[in-house]
Amino acid sequence: MLIKKPDDVLGSEITSREHFMNRRRFLAGTTIAGVGGLAGAYLLGGSRSSSAESKQKLVAAKRADFSVTEPPNSYKDVTTYNNFYEFGLGKDQPAENAHTLKTRPWTVRIEGEVQKPRTIGIEELLKLAPLEERVYRFRCVEAWSMVVPWIGYSFSELLKLVQPTAKAKFVQLVTLKDSSQMPGQKSWVLDWPYLEGLRIDEAMHPLTLLCLGLYGEVLPNQNGAPVRLIVPWKYGFKSIKSVVAIRFTEELPTTTWAKQGPSEYGFYANVNPEVDHPRWSQASERRIGELRRRKTLPFNGYADQVAKLYQGMDLRRFY
Ligand SMILES: Nc1nc2c(c(=O)[nH]1)N[C@H]1C(S)=C(S)[C@@H](COP(=O)(O)O)O[C@H]1N2
Ligand SMILES: [Mo]
Numbered sequence: 001m002l003i004k005k006p007d008d009v010l011g012s013e014i015t016s017r018e019h020f021m022n023r024r025r026f027l028a029g030t031t032i033a034g035v036g037g038l039a040g041a042y043l044l045g046g047s048r049s050s051s052a053e054s055k056q057k058l059v060a061a062k063r064a065d066f067s068v069t070e071p072p073n074s075y076k077d078v079t080t081y082n083n084f085y086e087f088g089l090g091k092d093q094p095a096e097n098a099h100t101l102k103t104r105p106w107t108v109r110i111e112g113e114v115q116k117p118r119t120i121g122i123e124e125l126l127k128l129a130p131l132e133e134r135v136y137r138f139r140c141v142e143a144w145s146m147v148v149p150w151i152g153y154s155f156s157e158l159l160k161l162v163q164p165t166a167k168a169k170f171v172q173l174v175t176l177k178d179s180s181q182m183p184g185q186k187s188w189v190l191d192w193p194y195l196e197g198l199r200i201d202e203a204m205h206p207l208t209l210l211c212l213g214l215y216g217e218v219l220p221n222q223n224g225a226p227v228r229l230i231v232p233w234k235y236g237f238k239s240i241k242s243v244v245a246i247r248f249t250e251e252l253p254t255t256t257w258a259k260q261g262p263s264e265y266g267f268y269a270n271v272n273p274e275v276d277h278p279r280w281s282q283a284s285e286r287r288i289g290e291l292r293r294r295k296t297l298p299f300n301g302y303a304d305q306v307a308k309l310y311q312g313m314d315l316r317r318f319y
Helices: 011-035 075-080 093-100 122-127 156-162 200-204 256-260 303-310
Strands: 107-112 118-121 132-139 144-154 170-175 195-199 209-214 228-230 243-249 284-287
Touching: 075 144, 107 122, 107 156, 118 122, 118 156, 122 209, 144 156, 156 200, 170 200, 195 200, 195 256
Parallel strands: 107 243, 144 284
Antiparallel strands: 107 118, 132 144, 144 209, 170 195, 170 243, 209 228
16 A cells, blocks of 8 residues: 555645656546556646646656655655755745756766667656656755655666666766756755766666656756656655666766765765764654654665665764
């Protein structure tokens, strides 16, 4: 079952859940009426206006084995409380400002240590593998969290496509750099473009999501349209938005936050309640929409699936 009602659910979350269930019912209906035997994902079309009602819908099969049963945050929470410094530092600024981002046409360059380097368009990415809905916990390094019904497929589908060479030990991802579309890049807040990276085994882990949508539709611009990464056991800053390049490398790649504040933000950034940020505790978190704080879980609750990737590593040193 998708959702179990814990006693600490707030009114806003109950509303969001109804909204979510209605949406799912709507999508299930269109599947039967519209496409019959077409397996996996397809697109319903729709206009490219920024209003929530007219966003391109995505149909995705629920991936229950990869989903938490906690209630998702409301669509409003997920799309108005954001971190996306390319559009300002305030949580409400991405929703206000990200309409200047043009998400069509869009291509992603896949290069470096791969046998088949290539550039792939967003329409092809949307069809590369069946879309799945995965309800993940999402934990920001600033000690707030959400639960989000993302849509996408395992990042490893891309690895199958380009076939990394034996030298590929890491992967670096790069956000668009264009200050005419991303006005925040006019100020030197970060060293643009935003860069992130993973070890190749982390990138291959099935939980690592190439994310193309949320709540039954393509990603809103403020959430990193048209394509981003979601790594649910790591702090949110690893989940890089609006990706234009993916590079396979032999050496550990540069990442924006590790460069910005190496004593505060490590390359691994695994959620770890036992390793505090130098300026605040990571032992607990505020779930957006809730009053009581929750205890933060090791690897954000995904330890059973991912702890083995880090066996023998000192996670205080490799934070
Ligand atoms: N390009 C880019 N990606 C980014 C960020 C950013 O500022 N720029 N912020 C990161 C941080 S700190 C978080 S918590 C998440 C927020 O994702 P959300 O707004 O969809 O919740 O995006 C991450 N990816
Ligand atoms: Mo974050």
